[in-house]
Amino acid sequence: MAAPTMHRSTDTPSAAPQTITMIKGLNQALRTSMERDPKVIVMGEDVGKLGGVFRVTDGLQKDFGEQRVLDTPLAESGIIGTAIGLAIRGYRPVCEIQFDGFIFPGFDQIVSQLAKLHYRTQGRIKLPIVVRVPFGGGIGAVEHHSESPESYFAHTAGLKVVACSNPVDAYWMLRQAIECDDPVLFFEPKRRYHEKAELDLSVAPQPLFSSRVLRKGSTATIATYGPMVRTSMDAAIAGAEDGLDLEVIDMRSLSPLDLGPVYESVRRTGRLIVVSEAPGESSIAAEIATKVQQECFYSLEAPVLRVTGFDTPYPPAKLEENFLPDLDRVLAAVDRSLAW
């Protein structure tokens, strides 16, 4: 590879800007990718006739056929394991895992084979596979349907891990992930699936593996991703009424982490709060906090604080409001930082 492929996606501005949901954005990204590259295939449980349990793959099998949209047997190791074989054969599979808590039966294939074959073969085998994972809580689901397993994969060399937070990113990031020659774990915040935004295809996307400052501010920095981006933005808006001027950064890429904008921000604000709904212990949030204290030690006015899910299994749905960070917990952390 002479040049990274992550900047490759551009669309001709033929269509007018349209208001879409995240589900529509993901669906459109799959459709466009499949139209452009006959080697892109979609595979998973119920992705065909049903269109996926969240309808992300709605209509694709009808238009692309059963050989490009595979309703697979019900086994996650099988989905990932056969996707690896198909990729060796030249295909670019996009696997759907129905829910976060079901990725663990496929964990072995992901960390033992998907992550390592490029390395083991000294680059002779590329595995351009995307594993889509609807993740996180907030939808009142039963157990194993609300988890945030992204840190397991960020911990494994050879995988790239991203999380989208809004419909526009959902579209572009999935397009770019499919074009990436590395395996990408693609986390989709299911509680944000129905939120809307305007997608203007004439606006070029930013690189996939980069973070983005969503809101400039001077009081403190919030670094967050996935479902907590919206929560953090709400906190920033609410905080503004109390005179807080919070900067919010959507990390977008969890492995590799693009920490440059965070360092730059913390050097101005002197304070960092990392917000994630995953349990905090040994997490992405922990990694961000560690790197920032290493790089910005003399700029920090207070310790880096984390607002995360608790170090418990995901609780029953009636307790998830207590488990999930909300606007008040974010602002309470800002107050603690300012009180230092």
Place this chain on the structure above:
Amino acid sequence: MSSPERWSQPQPSGAPAATAAAPTAEQVIAGLRATSEGGAELVQLLTPEGERVDHPDFHIDITPDELRGLYRDMVLVRRADREANALQRQGQLGLWVPLLGQEAAQIGAGRALRPTDMAFPSYREHGVAWCRGVHPNEIVGMFRGVDHGAWDPVAKRFHPYTIVIGNQCLNAAGYAMGQRFDGKVGDDNGEATMVFFGDGATSQGDVHEAFVWASVYDAPLVFFCQNNQWAISEPTERQSRLPLYQRARGYGFPGIRVDGNDVLATLAVARWALDECRHGNGPVLIEAFTYRMDSHTTSDDATRYRLSTEVEEWKLKDPIERVKAHLSRNGFADHDFFDGVQAEADELAAVLREHCVSLPEPPPSRMFDNVYAEPSPALQAQQAEYETYLAGFAGGEH
């Protein structure tokens, strides 16, 4: 215990199978007979005494020249295997996984493959590797710790060794699905895939899932199970109540048990199975009934869990000796031929030894190479920092 009927009887309801305690030696032997004895359905074309026999379903037309070639293959891979084993004992390799006793199963299957076919090995398939044009020199590096396998899996159509038990069966199923999607099956020129795994692997979920995937997608995939009777220290009885080849029926494709110490029978059955796949009638399960004459790996001590009488019995079924007897008895080869093959084998061993001991230490930068297809800035920074650190020692006292 050993009657076939015992295995078709339903268990009494509520009574768990009596497998909680460690099996006695008698139970192990009974289990071996029940689940692993060759039996009437074992396909054999060359007896342990070296006599050709007929089988109603599997024939093979083979010239004396081809027979000599199979003999040569087996002698060479055994010699390379023994040399690598010795290299481990001498501290030159960190580990070796011996193939001793399984030469016929691997050469028979490996020689049935065509260049356009794909093979997915486990980690003992040095004989299959040989048939795919992978030199033993390209294998020993991973056991010496200098690489993870030096061959090009794309060019050789021989996947990297897979250490995690059974993973490769799903990867192979996916590859075979791709062959079908690409329209490469349906006639004599079709492509097929063969995946290699052991009797222990049949207990893994991935192998079950691969059976499911291959069958529902009609993948041109031959599952080649080398039942060498032992999964490290666990006998086949610990993996299955049924002979392993019979499992295929539950997935809706043929299962065949072949004498894995009979290179002719293995070649014939493997050719038939691959042909089925080429024509779009796959998948097929082959259980090559064989025996691991050495330990599981050089880290294992097989004398702790199996009886010497069992080993002695299997020595009588040696896969190489029966071909040698056949060649001699029929005047297909003479002393000069056998001496020539042995000399060639010794030369191969010498080349392997020389290559192994002179393998250069990989530079530290190798550690960071090819983690990703598209570079990761953070990893590049980590590499640069480490190289700067190492450079700090250059010329200094240390």
